[in-house]
Amino acid sequence: MKYDVIVVGGGVIGCAILRELSKYNLKIALLEKEEDVCSGTSKANSAIIHAGYDAENGTLKARFNVEGCKLTKQLAKDLDFTYINNGSFVVCFDETDMPGLENLYERGIKNGVEGLEIISGEKARELEPNLSKNVYAALYAKSAGIVCPFEMTIAFGENAIANGAEIFLNTKVEKIIKNDEGYLINDKYQTRCIVNAAGLYGDFIHNLVCEEKIELSARKGDYCLFDKEVGSLVKHTIFQLPNKFGKGVLVAPTAHGNMLIGPSATDILDKEATATTQKDLNMIIEKSRLSVECIPMNKVITSFSGLRARPSGNDFIIKEAADNFFDAVGIESPGLSSAPAIGVYLSEMIANKLNARKKDNFINTRKGINKLNKMDKETRAKLIKENPLYGNIICRCEEISEGEIVDAIHRPIPATSLDAIKRRVRAGMGRCQGGFCSPKVMEIIARELNKPLQEVTKNNSASLLVYGRLGEEE
Amino acid sequence: MKYDVVIIGGGPAGLAAAISVKKQGIDNILIIERDDKLGGILNQCIHNGFGLHTFKEELTGPEYAQRYVDKVLELDIPYILNSMVVDISADKKVTYVSKQDGLNTIEAKAVILAMGCRERPRGALNIPGYRPAGIYSAGTAQRLMNIEGYKVGHEVVILGSGDIGLIMARRMTLEGAKVKCVAELMPYSGGLKRNIVQCLNDYNIPLLLSHTVVDIKGKNRVESITLAKVDENRKPIPGTEKEYKCDTLLLSVGLLPENELSKLADVQLSRVTSGPLVNDNFETNIEGIFACGNVLHVHDLVDYVSSEAELAGYYAAKYILDKKEHHKYLNIDVKDGVRYTVPSKIDVDNMEDRIVVRFRVDNEYRNKSIAVLKNDEELKVIKKRVLAPGEMEQIFLNKNELHDAKTLTICLKEAQ
Ligand SMILES: Cc1cc2nc3c(=O)[nH]c(=O)nc-3n(C[C@H](O)[C@H](O)[C@H](O)COP(=O)(O)OP(=O)(O)OC[C@H]3O[C@@H](n4cnc5c(N)ncnc54)[C@H](O)[C@@H]3O)c2cc1C
Ligand SMILES: Cc1cc2nc3c(=O)[nH]c(=O)nc-3n(C[C@H](O)[C@H](O)[C@H](O)COP(=O)(O)OP(=O)(O)OC[C@H]3O[C@@H](n4cnc5c(N)ncnc54)[C@H](O)[C@@H]3O)c2cc1C
Numbered sequence: 071m072k073y074d075v076i077v078v079g080g081g082v083i084g085c086a087i088l089r090e091l092s093k094y095n096l097k098i099a100l101l102e103k104e105e106d107v108c109s110g111t112s113k114a115n116s117a118i119i120h121a122g123y124d125a126e127n128g129t130l131k132a133r134f135n136v137e138g139c140k141l142t143k144q145l146a147k148d149l150d151f152t153y154i155n156n157g158s159f160v161v162c163f164d165e166t167d168m169p170g171l172e173n174l175y176e177r178g179i180k181n182g183v184e185g186l187e188i189i190s191g192e193k194a195r196e197l198e199p200n201l202s203k204n205v206y207a208a209l210y211a212k213s214a215g216i217v218c219p220f221e222m223t224i225a226f227g228e229n230a231i232a233n234g235a236e237i238f239l240n241t242k243v244e245k246i247i248k249n250d251e252g253y254l255i256n257d258k259y260q261t262r263c264i265v266n267a268a269g270l271y272g273d274f275i276h277n278l279v280c281e282e283k284i285e286l287s288a289r290k291g292d293y294c295l296f297d298k299e300v301g302s303l304v305k306h307t308i309f310q311l312p313n314k315f316g317k318g319v320l321v322a323p324t325a326h327g328n329m330l331i332g333p334s335a336t337d338i339l340d341k342e343a344t345a346t347t348q349k350d351l352n353m354i355i356e357k358s359r360l361s362v363e364c365i366p367m368n369k370v371i372t373s374f375s376g377l378r379a380r381p382s383g384n385d386f387i388i389k390e391a392a393d394n395f396f397d398a399v400g401i402e403s404p405g406l407s408s409a410p411a412i413g414v415y416l417s418e419m420i421a422n423k424l425n426a427r428k429k430d431n432f433i434n435t436r437k438g439i440n441k442l443n444k445m446d447k448e449t450r451a452k453l454i455k456e457n458p459l460y461g462n463i464i465c466r467c468e469e470i471s472e473g474e475i476v477d478a479i480h481r482p483i484p485a486t487s488l489d490a491i492k493r494r495v496r497a498g499m500g501r502c503q504g505g506f507c508s509p510k511v512m513e514i515i516a517r518e519l520n521k522p523l524q525e526v527t528k529n530n531s532a533s534l535l536v537y538g539r540l541g542e543e544e
Numbered sequence: 545m546k547y548d549v550v551i552i553g554g555g556p557a558g559l560a561a562a563i564s565v566k567k568q569g570i571d572n573i574l575i576i577e578r579d580d581k582l583g584g585i586l587n588q589c590i591h592n593g594f595g596l597h598t599f600k601e602e603l604t605g606p607e608y609a610q611r612y613v614d615k616v617l618e619l620d621i622p623y624i625l626n627s628m629v630v631d632i633s634a635d636k637k638v639t640y641v642s643k644q645d646g647l648n649t650i651e652a653k654a655v656i657l658a659m660g661c662r663e664r665p666r667g668a669l670n671i672p673g674y675r676p677a678g679i680y681s682a683g684t685a686q687r688l689m690n691i692e693g694y695k696v697g698h699e700v701v702i703l704g705s706g707d708i709g710l711i712m713a714r715r716m717t718l719e720g721a722k723v724k725c726v727a728e729l730m731p732y733s734g735g736l737k738r739n740i741v742q743c744l745n746d747y748n749i750p751l752l753l754s755h756t757v758v759d760i761k762g763k764n765r766v767e768s769i770t771l772a773k774v775d776e777n778r779k780p781i782p783g784t785e786k787e788y789k790c791d792t793l794l795l796s797v798g799l800l801p802e803n804e805l806s807k808l809a810d811v812q813l814s815r816v817t818s819g820p821l822v823n824d825n826f827e828t829n830i831e832g833i834f835a836c837g838n839v840l841h842v843h844d845l846v847d848y849v850s851s852e853a854e855l856a857g858y859y860a861a862k863y864i865l866d867k868k869e870h871h872k873y874l875n876i877d878v879k880d881g882v883r884y885t886v887p888s889k890i891d892v893d894n895m896e897d898r899i900v901v902r903f904r905v906d907n908e909y910r911n912k913s914i915a916v917l918k919n920d921e922e923l924k925v926i927k928k929r930v931l932a933p934g935e936m937e938q939i940f941l942n943k944n945e946l947h948d949a950k951t952l953t954i955c956l957k958e959a960q
Contacts, residue, residue, distance in 0.1 A: 294670065342763055346672045348780075372667035374675060443630075447639075451646040458643035463578060463628040471641070503665035505681045509688050523694060528677035532764035535677050536694035540719055544695075 072251075073097050074424060076261040078243050078275050080107035082219060082406055083398050084267035085226035086413035091265075092233035094417065094426040099235065100227070101259065103242035105530050106490040107483055108223035110269040112406065113493065114293075114344070114376030116320060116333060117219045118307055120404040121158060121211035123178025123186065130386045132181045134408035134415070139183075139213055141410035149229055150438035151221035152325040158214035158307035159194055161205045161361055170311050171209050178211070185212030200303050202363050214307060218325040219406055220493035221438065224483060226413075229436040231482040233429070239483075240531075243268070246278045252394055253279070263394040263420060270341045270379040272387075272399025280392045286400060288341045289378040291333025292350040297369040297501050301327040308361045319357035321365070326496065331358040331365060333376065346375045371501050378402045388412060396420060439477045439495055443469040464514070465507040467500025475511060479518045486519060488512065489529040508535075548572040548864050549857075550638050550652035552629050552805065555584020556846050557837020557853040558658035559612035564857025565656075566619050570864060574650070575616070575623035576640055582616065582623065583609030584660055585683070585838075586846060588690045591711055593738075597847035608846060629659075632809040634830050654832045654860045657806055657820065658853065661799040661838040663708070669797060673760030673769075682708040682796040689715065697792025701769050702726040703757050705733035705740070707844055707934075709796025714743035716794075723747070724788050727755040727771050729778055732908040734798070734934045736844055757793070758785060766791050799842045809833060816884040817841040823873065824890040824899050825859035826852070834860045841886050841902070844936060848902070852886075868894050874952055881905050881912070881931075881956035892946045901954070902938045905931045909956060914939060917953040918946070927959050 075091055077084045080102030088100045102109070119142050125131035146153030162171050171188060178186045187210045194208040195201045227237055247254045252262035266275045273286040296303075301323055310318030322330050334350035351373055358365050381387055381400025386408070391397045396419070398412060420426075442450050442460055453473075454461040460473035478485040478494040485491045488498065491511055498504030498511065512535060516523040527533045538544045549565050551558045554577030562575050581587060586594070589605030596602060599611070616623065627642035632655060639649040663681040678697060680688070685696045686708060700721050702709045705728040713723045726744060731754050733740055744751050752771065758780050759770040773784035801819040803811070811820045812829040819840040820828040827834050836856035837849045862868075873889040885903040909931040916923045916939060923945060931937065939954070946952070 295667070344763075345674045345760070348672045348758065351670060351672055367670070368668075370667055370670050371665065372675075373670055373672070447647055450641075454641070454643070454646035461641050461643040461646055462626060463630075463641055466578070466628065469628075469630060501665075502662045502681075503667055505663050505665055505684050508684060509692055513692070523692065528764075530764060533677040534765050536688060536692075536696055537698065538695055540689065540693050540695055 071259050073099050073259065073261040074426070075263045075265060075420060076101060076255060076259055077265040077267055079110070079266070079268035080223075080227065080237065081110045081112040081267060081269050082108070082223040082226070082409045083269075083401050083412060084265070085223045085230065086409040087265055087267060087398060087416050088230040088235050089226040090413035090417035091420065092230040092235045093428050093432045094421045095429055096421070096424065096426050099259070100237045101241045101243055101255070102237065102239050105240055105487050105527075106485065106493070107227050107237065107239070108220050108493060109529065111376055111379060112219055112223050114374050115219060115403070115406060116322065116330065117217055117324060117406065118158070118320070118322065119153070119215040119217055120407045121178065121186070121214040122181050122183045122404070122407070123174050123209070123211065124312070124404065125181070127177060127180040129384070130388055131404065131408065134386070134411040135404040136182050137411035138408040139215070141414070142215065142217065142407070145410055146217070148434055149225035149436045151225045152218040153215055154325055155213070155215040156306055156323065158211045158309060159198065159208040160309045160311055161194065161201070161208045162311040163204050163206050163360065165206060167311055168207065171207060174209050183211065183213065186210070198304055198306055198308070200362050200364060201308065202361055204360070216307065216322060216325045217406070222406070224494065225436055225438065228482045229433070232433050232436060237483055243275060246275070248279070263396070263424060265396045265398060265416065265420070267398045269401070270377055272379060272397065276391060276397055276399060279395045284381065284387070284399070286379045286381055288338050288343070289380050290336045290338050290343070290350070290375050291378065292346045292354060292373060292375045293330055293332030294351065294354065294370045294373045295324070296329040296366070297371050298327045300366055300369045301329050303329055303364070304362060310357070310361060319354050321358050321362050326499075328371075331355070338377070341377065344375050344377060346373050372503055386412070388416065390419070390423070394423065439474055439481065442471055442474065464510050465497035465500065467502050468496045470495050470497040472514060475514050476518060479515060486515065487527050487529050488535070491515070545650045547574050547650060547652045549654045549656060549860055550650065551575045551656045551658055552632070552638070553577065553584065553658035553660055553837070553839070554579070554582040554623060555658060555660050555837060556586060556609060556612060556849050557660070557839070558584070558656070559609070559616055560850040560853035561656045561658055561836055561857035561860070562621050563612065563615050563619060564854040565861045566621055568858060568861030568865065570861050573621055575621065576627050576629055576638070577623060577625050578628035580626055582613045582625070588683070588687050589711070590690045591715065594846055597845065598850055612850070629805060632805050634810045636832055653864050654834065656856055656860055657811070657833065657835040657839050658837045659802045659805060659839045661801045661842055663795070664798040664800055666795055671757050671760060674762055676760070676762040676764055676766050678762070678766035678791050679760070679793045680795070682706070682712045682794045685794050686712055686715070689719065695719065697721055697790070699724060699790040700792040700794060701771070701788050701790045702794045702796060704728060704795055704797035705735050705751060706796040706798060707735040707739050709794060710735045710739040710743040712794055712796070713749050714747060717747050717749065723749050724790060725750045725752050727752045727757065729754070729756045729774060732932060736934055756780060760793065766793055769793050799838065801839045801842065803839060806835070806839070814884060814888065817886075821888045822886060823870065824887045824895050825863070826856035826887070827859065827863070832863060841884070844934065848936065870894065874946065874949055876901065877951065877953040878903070879953060879955045881907065881909060882954050885954055890941070890946070890952075892943065892949065895943050895946075897943050899941055900938050901941055902936055903954060904933055904936055905956065906933060908932045911959045912956045913959045915955055915957045916941070917955065918949045919951055920953070925957070931956070
């Protein structure tokens with residue numbers, strides 16, 4: 071198999087790059103080691119589209135964040151993913167913090183952030199009534215937003231496929247050999263050019279090819295997610311004025327109407343160690359209460375953690391690191407916000423290098439899976455008439471129908487595991503966390519993919535859910 | 545379409561309520577059930593022990609349910625399956641979704657809520673650790689085994705000693721799995737005494753009281769879990785951790801009445817039970833909306849569900865046949881160990897001659913009495929050798945005792 075460009079890693083960065091590359095007359099593919107895209111850092115983060123005042127002026131972070139924040143608004147419409155322009159506050163609790171807040175404001179202006187304003191504690195509480203009375207002042211960023219990171223990543227990938235790209239799942243890159251025509255990956259995929267978007271393992275992929283080695287380390291962030299019942303406790307994303315460990319703890323609504331608090335920041339050695347710890351959970355609970363005192367801990371529906379891929383420097387690593395080998399690694403926060411702009415930047419760089427021209431038949435839009443419970447009664451009734459499976463509710467908490475689950479299984483990037491279904495249609499994401507629907511979703515996956523139920527997994531092939539039929543040998 | 549009574553949920557509560565409505569001479573009824581058969585959660589409870597009170601014999605869950613399903617068929621009570629109610633309004637318009645009818649709104653003169661309950665998930669406990677496959681609520685595991693017929697795990701730890709967890713400890717053992725222990729956060733079990741004896745003791749499965757899960761290991765499938773002892777504030781005691789190798793963690797950590805729909809209809813819920821607050825007619829604050837079964841408060845014995853639902857059906861029919869206005873209520877107050885009562889208030893002028901009041905206590909007690917105080921004076925005192933949160937209690941009240949009541953309180957006191 072011969073390609074012009076192969077992207078390694080199907081996180082938000084890899085998928086955004088793939089989508090932008092699919093605008094050109096290039097034969098392209100993406101290789102992802104897991105059974106689905108959006109299985110790494112892109113699936114577990116704060117899901118904030120930052121305004122762009124955080125990063126130092128002149129860095130790649132600052133540039134791509136501000137650009138990405140603007141691009142996301144339009145992309146959400148074109149590619150049909152959930153995005154809400156809810157605005158954010160950075161709050162501080164004392165007069166002596168004001169220079170810090172003003173500093174952020176000035177940095178934001180320099181970075182080109184629009185709609186920034188410093189407001190008093192009273193004004194902030196007017197806009198956000200549940201904010202603590204101890205909030206002294208806030209930096210209000212009107213351009214900040216929240217997204218569904220799964221929908222966003224999958225939308226990029228699916229739109230790329232519609233434009234001729236290929237995505238190979240369950241394909242772990244282990245070997246790269248330089249040859250006359252470019253690179254040979256895993257003795258199978260020949261390509262002129264490689265984009266390294268392997269997230270936490272960006273160092274491994276880089277070091278397979280480049281003389282000068284890099285190292286990425288993992289820093290874990292734990293979160294608690296709350297029931298929709300308290301999803302409107304805050305409308306804006308509430309940050310605390312950053313300290314030396316990052317952005318502090320945030321309290322934010324999610325794009326689907328839950329509430330999120332977190333993250334912690336703990337350095338870990340094992341890049342797969344996504345276990346939450348009591349210590350981190352306690353810390354985020356305690357700190358979040360500084361911003362919003364009435365955080366209702368009895369409404370937590372799940373906790374989770376995500377791992378930041380930290381480079382040794384302070385900025386993203388986005389460059390041609392060897393001939394026709396491009397790094398897009400060390401993409402910590404604000405990576406999600408920056409993804410659209412990184413995609414544009416790298417694809418232009420690569421197109422130049424390969425002398426590729428833009429297609430004139432590029433399909434600019436993509437339609438997501440129907441969301442029946444978000445539709446008006448007439449449309450919903452009409453759809454059920456066309457496809458009765460839309461009338462069979464499987465996930466009762468989120469009110470997701472069999473039709474939506476079947477759709478997810480047969481999309482351009484097929485959902486084949488419980489988690490993949492959950493990320494696309496939210497079956498199992500609600501307050502009972504799949505207690506009732508997971509056996510049914512397993513059955514539907516088995517039926518649609520024509521395989522035994524015991525082969526349906528939670529995510530990768532080792533995450534077995536059941537061990538065969540009762541009374542039969544395994 | 546217009547109906548006299550619409551019943552939401554075709555579990556034991558919904559079925560008994562429907563039968564009772566019909567027996568009062570009302571025919572224009574509809575049971576709406578989202579599953580593909582009637583019977584509710586009992587369909588997956590294939591063990592024995594149902595119906596001792598109602599039928600004086602030991603039935604399995606499906607057998608017990610079948611008796612009511614047969615009655616529904618015999619009485620020709622209309623029902624629809626695979627139909628999920630997604631909205632109820634305070635003026636009793638009920639909207640459901642199904643393959644055959646799409647999105648359909650019907651009107652009812654009275655609505656009976658019988659949606660049952662759901663299990664509390666891991667998240668509600670905020671247990672730290674990994675999030676691999678192999679963590680199930682006990683009811684989900686029960687469904688996977690009993691309905692789908694699959695092996696859920698080989699080596700199992702169960703957190704929570706609720707009845708479903710206890711039943712599953714035995715069920716998994718019988719299917720060849722090794723259940724290492726059942727850990728319970730509280731110093732007492734949340735399940736029925738008989739289940740502890742028959743499901744744990746008979747199989748030498750240890751019950752570790754005052755213990756909880758403090759860590760879950762395993763990136764793909766569960767590999768081990770760590771238990772620790774907890775202090776009197778239910779906080780883990782450092783140094784008491786012990787790791788158990790296992791591939792499965794079952795959670796039986798409580799049930800929650802499923803009242804999302806009730807909220808849409810502005811039905812007022814109890815903060816203790818999470819179920820609707822009802823009067824002695826099982827009527828909620830919204831006139832003509834009634835509730836019974838696990839949606840009202842979680843029951844341990846289905847027999848009580850059936851008898852309660854029968855009453856709710858009776859009152860719903862009476863509401864349609866001879867509408868009585870309720871003007872004055874006597875609240876039932878609780879204190880000293882009693883957590884709540886169902887009903888929570890009585891219309892003494894219109895009440896039946898004798899009613900049953902059910903409730904739960906907040907701790908394990910020995911040699912206490914249940915006291916009913918009228919106008920702060922003892923009306924009756926019932927001596928109890930053992931009281932436990934896992935067992936529902938009941939007392940009877942007579943109309944002729946209450947006509948001069950200004951206050952009514954149910955509480956525990958030291959036995960004489
Ligand atoms: C706690 C936390 C909070 C965050 N909050 C925000 C936020 O609010 N806003 C924001 O803008 N950003 C945020 N970020 C940053 C953002 O999540 C990341 O920058 C972004 O998700 C990185 O995407 P990625 O595609 O580089 O990495 P990943 O999503 O990790 O994708 C890399 C992919 O490569 C695959 N892969 C790895 N090795 C191989 C191999 N050998 N072969 C094939 N495939 C391979 C992996 O399986 C994975 O799918 C946060 C990050 C964390 C951890
Ligand atoms: C997993 C589990 C195991 C149990 N095991 C035992 C046991 O071993 N022994 C015992 O004595 N008791 C057991 N119980 C308690 C037992 O469930 C109750 O005693 C009894 O079944 C409650 O009856 P119900 O009708 O109130 O609820 P359910 O039996 O839960 O019935 C409710 C019905 O309503 C339907 N429904 C809910 N919402 C809607 C909607 N929106 N639209 C349409 N239909 C809807 C549901 O599908 C269900 O069929 C168990 C409970 C659970 C949850």
